[in-house]
Amino acid sequence: MRTRKTIAVLGATGMVGSRVVTEARARGHRVVALSRKPAHDDPAVTPLAVDVSDPGAVRRALADSTAEAVVLAVRTFPADRDFLVTATRTVLDEAAHLGIRVLVTGGAGALRSPGDPGLLVADNPAYVPPEVTTTAAAGVAQLRTCRTHAGADWVYLSPPALLEPGPRTGRYRRGTDTLLTDADGRSWISAEDLAVAVLDELENPGPDRHFTVAHRPG
Numbered sequence: 001m002r003t004r005k006t007i008a009v010l011g012a013t014g015m016v017g018s019r020v021v022t023e024a025r026a027r028g029h030r031v032v033a034l035s036r037k038p039a040h041d042d043p044a045v046t047p048l049a050v051d052v053s054d055p056g057a058v059r060r061a062l063a064d065s066t067a068e069a070v071v072l073a074v075r076t077f078p079a080d081r082d083f084l085v086t087a088t089r090t091v092l093d094e095a096a097h098l099g100i101r102v103l104v105t106g107g108a109g110a111l112r113s114p115g116d117p118g119l120l121v122a123d124n125p126a127y128v129p130p131e132v133t134t135t136a137a138a139g140v141a142q143l144r145t146c147r148t149h150a151g152a153d154w155v156y157l158s159p160p161a162l163l164e165p166g167p168r169t170g171r172y173r174r175g176t177d178t179l180l181t182d183a184d185g186r187s188w189i190s191a192e193d194l195a196v197a198v199l200d201e202l203e204n205p206g207p208d209r210h211f212t213v214a215h216r217p218g
C-alpha cells in the first residue's frame with residue numbers, strides 16, 4: 001500500500017511543478033505548493049508564497065510544510081545561471097538542515113550524448129541550438145551544485161531534449177546519465193509523464209542520483 005507523503009513543490013505554478021502537484025494529488029499525497037505567486041483551490045494543496053532567493057523564507061516554508069521531500073522546479077526567463085545555482089544551493093542547504101529529500105527537475109544539458117559519452121548534451125549542437133546554450137549550461141552548473149553539496153539527500157532528474165505539455169500515458173523509459181532517444185532519434189516526454197516519473201522516484205527511490213526519462217510508446 002502507498003504511504004501518504006507530504007511533498008513540497010517549489011515552482012508549483014510552472015509547467016513541470018503544476019503537473020507534479022496534479023500527479024501527487026492524484027496519488028493521495030498532501031502538497032505544499034511554493035512559488036512567489038502561489039494559487040490553488042484544492043483543499044489538500046497548501047499554497048505558500050516564497051521567493052527562493054530568500055534563504056530565510058525557504059527555511060521557514062520547508063519547516064512549516066513538514067514535507068518529507070521537496071521538488072525543485074524553478075526557472076527564469078531568460079535563463080540565469082547564478083539564480084539557478086544559488087536557488088539550488090539554498091534548497092539543498094535548508095533541506096539538509098531539516099532532513100528533507102530533494103528532487104531537482106533539471107536540464108537535459110547535463111546528460112551525456114548518445115554514442116559519445118565524453119560530450120555533454122549542453123555542448124552538442126545536434127541537441128542544443130545556439131539560442132539555448134545558456135539554459136543548457138545553467139543545468140550543468142545546477143547538477144555540479146548538487147554533486148558538490150555536502151550533506152544533502154538529492155536526486156537530479158534530467159528531462160529528455162524536448163519537454164512539453166502533452167498526454168499522461170503513465171509510461172516512460174528510465175535511464176541514467178545519457179540522453180534517451182527513440183528509434184527516430186527523437187528525445188522527448190510530456191510534462192505529465194515526467195511528473196509520473198517524479199512521483200515514482202519519490203515513492204520508490206531508485207539507485208541513481210542522476211537519472212533521465214523519456215517517452216515510452218504503448
Ligand SMILES: NC(=O)c1ccc[n+]([C@@H]2O[C@H](COP(=O)([O-])OP(=O)(O)OC[C@H]3O[C@@H](n4cnc5c(N)ncnc54)[C@H](OP(=O)(O)O)[C@@H]3O)[C@@H](O)[C@H]2O)c1
Binds near residue numbers: 012159162
Ligand atoms: N528539456 C529540458 O531540459 C527542460 C525543458 C523544460 C524545463 N526544464 C527544466 O524543468 C524545470 C522547471 O521548468 P518549467 O518549464 O516548469 O518552468 P516554468 O514553467 O517557467 O515555471 C517556473 C516556476 O518557477 C517559479 N519561480 C520562478 N522564480 C522564482 C523565485 N524567485 N522564487 C520562487 N519561485 C520562482 C515560478 O513561479 P512564480 O513566478 O509564481 O514565482 C514557476 O512556478 C527547470 O529546471 C527547467 O530548466 C528542462
